[in-house]
Amino acid sequence: MNTSDNILMEVSNLKVHFNIKSDNAWPWQKGQAVKAVDGVNLTIYAGETLGVVGESGCGKSTLARALLRLVPITEGNVVWLGQDLTNLDKKQLRSKRQELQMIFQDPLASLDPRMTVGDIIAEPLNTFRPELSKDAVKAEVRKIMDRVGLLPNVINRYPHEFSGGQCQRIGIARALILKPKLVVCDEPVSALDVSIQAQVVNLLKELQAEMGLSLVFIAHDLSVVKHISDRVLVMYLGNVVELASKRALYDNPKHPYTKALLSAVPVPDPKVERGKKIQLLTGDVPSPISPPSGCVFRTRCPHANKGCAQQKPLLQVLSKEHQVACSRLAEIA
Numbered sequence: 001m002n003t004s005d006n007i008l009m010e011v012s013n014l015k016v017h018f019n020i021k022s023d024n025a026w027p028w029q030k031g032q033a034v035k036a037v038d039g040v041n042l043t044i045y046a047g048e049t050l051g052v053v054g055e056s057g058c059g060k061s062t063l064a065r066a067l068l069r070l071v072p073i074t075e076g077n078v079v080w081l082g083q084d085l086t087n088l089d090k091k092q093l094r095s096k097r098q099e100l101q102m103i104f105q106d107p108l109a110s111l112d113p114r115m116t117v118g119d120i121i122a123e124p125l126n127t128f129r130p131e132l133s134k135d136a137v138k139a140e141v142r143k144i145m146d147r148v149g150l151l152p153n154v155i156n157r158y159p160h161e162f163s164g165g166q167c168q169r170i171g172i173a174r175a176l177i178l179k180p181k182l183v184v185c186d187e188p189v190s191a192l193d194v195s196i197q198a199q200v201v202n203l204l205k206e207l208q209a210e211m212g213l214s215l216v217f218i219a220h221d222l223s224v225v226k227h228i229s230d231r232v233l234v235m236y237l238g239n240v241v242e243l244a245s246k247r248a249l250y251d252n253p254k255h256p257y258t259k260a261l262l263s264a265v266p267v268p269d270p271k272v273e274r275g276k277k278i279q280l281l282t283g284d285v286p287s288p289i290s291p292p293s294g295c296v297f298r299t300r301c302p303h304a305n306k307g308c309a310q311q312k313p314l315l316q317v318l319s320k321e322h323q324v325a326c327s328r329l330a331e332i333a
C-alpha cells in the first residue's frame with residue numbers, strides 16, 4: 001500500500017528548461033527556452049512501478065533524467081529518502097548512484113563497445129565497492145548474469161556480438177548489480193522486436209518482485225505500460241495531466257487527453273476494435289517554447305469551446321467533464 005511511510009521520492013514543481021543556444025536557433029528564438037518539464041509533482045513509493053506515457057516530445061525522457069539529476073534542474077525539488085538531490089554536490093550525488101539507476105532505450109548504444117560483457121556489468125561494482133576482491137566481483141557478475149538470463153560463456157564477448165534483447169539484459173544486469181532501490185527505465189523495450197519486448201518486460205517484473213525494486217517505466221506502448229505498472233502518469237507538454245492507479249486510469253480515464261490516448265490503443269477483439277471510436281485530437285501540440293498559459297491542453301481540448309479557450313486557470317473551465325479532470329489535477333498537485 002502506498003503510504004507516507006514508504007515514500008522513496010517526492011518531486012515538487014520540477015522544471016527543466018533548456019536554453020536555446022543562439023547558433024542553432026531562429027532569430028526570434030534567441031534567449032528563449034524549451035520547457036521540457038514544466039512544474040511536475042509526483043511521488044514514487046517503495047516497490048511500485050510508475051508508468052509514464054505521453055506523445056513524443058512531451059518530456060518523458062527529460063523527466064526521467066531529471067529524477068536522477070542527469071540533466072540540470074531549472075526549478076523545483078527531487079527529494080530522495082528525505083534528502084533533496086537538487087542541493088547535492090557532485091560527490092554527494094555520486095554516492096546516491098548506487099540506489100538510483102537507469103536503463104536506456106537503445107541497448108547497444110548504451111554499452112561501451114570496447115568493453116566485454118563481464119567488464120560492463122562489473123563496472124558499477126568496481127566503482128562503488130572497491131573493497132571487493134576480483135573473485136568476489138566475478139561471482140557477483142556471474143550471479144546477476146544468470147538472473148537476467150545470460151549464459152556464463154558470454155562473459156568475455158563484446159556488445160556488438162549480441163542481439164538487441166540480449167544487450168538490454170546486459171543493461172539490466174549492470175543497472176541491478178548494485179541492488180538499487182529505484183530504476184528508471186527510459187523506453188527499455190521500444191527498440192526491440194515485439195516478441196522480445198514481452199520477455200524483457202516480464203524479466204523486469206520478476207526482478208522487481210524479487211528485489212523489491214521501484215521502477216519508473218517510460219513507454220509509448222500503452223499496453224506494455226498497463227502490463228507492468230501499478231500507477232500511470234500521463235504527460236502532455238511538460239505537465240502531468242493525469243496520475244492514477246492503473247485500473248482507474250485504464251477503466252475510467254478522466255482527462256480528455258488520456259481518453260484520446262487510450263482510444264487509439266488497439267483492442268485484441270476484432271468486433272470491439274471495429275466498433276471502436278478513436279477520439280482524434282485536433283491541431284498540433286503547441287511549441288514547448290511557449291506553451292499555452294493556464295491549461296496546457298487547452299488548444300486541443302474537445303471541451304475548449306465550452307469555456308476552456310478563455311485562458312482561465314484549470315479549475316475555472318466550464319465543461320463538467322473537464323472540471324472532473326481538472327479537480328483531479330488539483331488533487332494530484
Ligand SMILES: Nc1ncnc2c1ncn2[C@@H]1O[C@H](COP(=O)(O)OP(=O)(O)OP(=O)(O)O)[C@@H](O)[C@H]1O
Pocket residue numbers: 018034035036054055056057058059060061062063288
Ligand atoms: N538537450 C536539449 N536541449 C534542448 N531541447 C531539448 C533537449 N532535450 C530535450 N529537448 C526538448 O525537450 C522536449 C521534451 O523532450 P523529451 O526527449 O524529454 O521528450 P519525450 O517525451 O521523451 O520524447 P520521445 O518519446 O520522442 O523520446 C522536446 O521538445 C525536445 O526537443
